[in-house]
Amino acid sequence: MELHKELYSSSEELFDLPSSTKLKNKSPKPFHGYIGQYSFIPLYESIGIDDAMNIENAESLANMMWPEKGNANFCKIISSFSQQVSELDQMVRRMVLESLGVEKYYDEHIESTNYLLRVMKYKGPDTSDAKLGLQPHTDKSIVSILCQNQVNGLEVQSKDGTWIEVKISPNSFIVMIGDSFLAWTNGRLHSPLHRVMMTGDKARYSTGLFSIPKDGYMVKAPEELVDEEHPLLFKPFDFVEFTKFNNTAEDHGCKSALKSYCGV
Numbered sequence: 103m104e105l106h107k108e109l110y111s112s113s114e115e116l117f118d119l120p121s122s123t124k125l126k127n128k129s130p131k132p133f134h135g136y137i138g139q140y141s142f143i144p145l146y147e148s149i150g151i152d153d154a155m156n157i158e159n160a161e162s163l164a165n166m167m168w169p170e171k172g173n174a175n176f177c178k179i180i181s182s183f184s185q186q187v188s189e190l191d192q193m194v195r196r197m198v199l200e201s202l203g204v205e206k207y208y209d210e211h212i213e214s215t216n217y218l219l220r221v222m223k224y225k226g227p228d229t230s231d232a233k234l235g236l237q238p239h240t241d242k243s244i245v246s247i248l249c250q251n252q253v254n255g256l257e258v259q260s261k262d263g264t265w266i267e268v269k270i271s272p273n274s275f276i277v278m279i280g281d282s283f284l285a286w287t288n289g290r291l292h293s294p295l296h297r298v299m300m301t302g303d304k305a306r307y308s309t310g311l312f313s314i315p316k317d318g319y320m321v322k323a324p325e326e327l328v329d330e331e332h333p334l335l336f337k338p339f340d341f342v343e344f345t346k347f348n349n350t351a352e353d354h355g356c357k358s359a360l361k362s363y364c365g366v
C-alpha cells in the first residue's frame with residue numbers, strides 16, 4: 103500500500119529532527135499527545151497523538167515540530183492513515199461482537215472510543231545479539247493495529263511462554279487485542295504479552311492505531327456475557343484511571359495490571 107511508504111518517510115522526517123527540537127517541545131505539554139523516551143530502553147522513541155481522527159491534533163504537533171510553517175503533508179498522511187485503519191478496527195470489532203452474539207452493542211462500542219496514534223522508532227543496536235527495544239507488556243487498548251517498515255522485531259508470547267517472532271509480509275497489519283476488550287468480553291478474548299527485540303544496524307519504524315475508551319466511559323462486560331459458566335472476571339472500570347494505575351505499577355505495563363486493578 104502506498105500509504106505505508108508515505109508513512110515511514112514521514113516518520114523518518116519526524117524522528118530525524120534534532121533531539122533539541124523534540125525535547126524542547128516536551129514540556130509544558132504543547133499538543134494533545136506525548137513524546138516518549140525511556141532512559142531504560144535507549145533504542146526506543148515514540149510520539150503519540152491523542153484523538154488522531156481530529157486533524158487539528160496532528161496539526162498542533164506539526165506546528166510544534168516544524169515551527170516555520172508546520173507540515174501539511176505529514177498531517178495529511180497521519181489523518182488519512184488514521185481514517186483508513188480505524189475502518190479496519192471497526193470491522194474487527196464488529197466481527198468479534200457478532201461472533202459473541204452481542205452485536206446490538208456495536209454502535210455504543212464505536213461511539214465510546216477514541217483513537218490514539220503512535221509513531222515509533224527503534225534504533226538498530228549494531229549488534230548481532232538481540233537488545234530490548236520495548237519492554238514486555240499487554241496493550242491497555244480495545245484493539246491495537248500495528249504496521250512496520252521492513253525491519254522485524256516484534257515478538258508475541260504464546261500461552262506456553264515461548265516468544266514468537268512476528269514476521270509479516272510488507273504492507274500488512276498486525277491486529278492485537280488489548281486488555282479493555284478482554285475485560286469487556288469477560289475474558290473471551292486474549293490480550294497477548296508482547297515486546298520488541300532489535301538486532302543489526304537498521305532502524306525499525308512502526309505505527310500503531312489504538313482504539314481506547316473515551317474519558318469517563320466505564321468498561322463493563324454486557325450481561326449476556328456473564329453467567330454461571332462465565333462469572334464476572336473484572337469490575338467495571340474507568341480507562342483513564344486504569345492507565346494511571348498501570349503507569350505507576352512497579353512492573354509497568356505488566357500482564358497482571360488489569361487483574362490487580364479490577365479483578366473480581
Ligand SMILES: O=C(O)CCC(=O)C(=O)O
Pocket residue numbers: 220222236241248250256296298308309310
Ligand atoms: O513497535 C511495535 O511493533 C510494537 C509497539 C507496541 O507494542 C505498542 O506501542 O504498544
Ligand SMILES: [Fe+2]
Pocket residue numbers: 239240241246296
Ligand atoms: Fe504494545
